[in-house]
Amino acid sequence: MKEDTTEKKTQKQPYTDAYFEKGHWGLKLWQTIVALLGWAGVLIPLFVTALSYLGVRYHWFKPLWTYREGIYKIRFIGVVLLFAFVMVLVFSVSMAIIQNRKRDRLVEQWPTYNxxxxxxxxxxxxxxxxxxxxxxxxxxxxxxxxxxxxxxxxxxxxxxxxxxxxxxxx
Incomplete structure (x- = not known):
């Protein structure tokens, strides 16, 4: 039992992260603030864009912006993303079917050598x-x-x- 604990202590870690160690409060605070600002920089424009699109399209509430080009671009991006999703789905499903058939054909055979x-x-x-x-x-x-x-x-x-x-x- 003691050998296992000493072996773990002497084992060298390939990486370290001061954020998850005890102490380092300044580093933790700074990295948390930067992470939250980064997420805010991603989520706020998405939220504003979604609200504006829904406001122009369905008139549920007053949109924050009503640029006609912006609405067309959102629709275009939606079509492109839908097309990309369908292509990835078709590729993934077809590759899974091909690999499963190949596995069934090769793995289920008897060994080719004695x-x-x-x-x-x-x-x-x-x-x-x-x-x-x-x-x-x-x-x-x-x-x-x-x-x-x-x-x-x-x-x-x-x-x-x-x-x-x-x-x-x-």
Missing amino acids: PINQKKRTSELDLFMDKRFGKAEFRQNVRNYRVEPEQNLETHEIRQLFDAHDIDDL
Whole structure:
């Protein structure tokens, strides 16, 4: 139990945020005010535009502005956004259908290889390479390795190795 807590303490955090730490009241106040002003800068124009559009279109209340070009632009933007929404919807649904069909077609199939034979082939190749080129640890840790001409592989040597040990190769 103590190991887990010490491990968490020694684990390095990839990021820090002073806003969520204890203290730093000035920073918290400043960032909160800036965030609220940012949201006000987004929501107030949207609210004024929506009220003006509804006031001109349906005469529910007096609009804050009545520019004819503004009303046409709002309608145009609405049509463009509706078109974009429909295109994104069609694309998303069609891609989901295509991916589901592909998954059903590929995932539901039987494996295309025999895992038992794959293990046999891997172990047989490991033995062959160890015998021909040296141990795997040596091959992986050596900086330069010169292959002698008699160590080169023949064209069908690995196929013949599998055939000699009766291992099916797909």
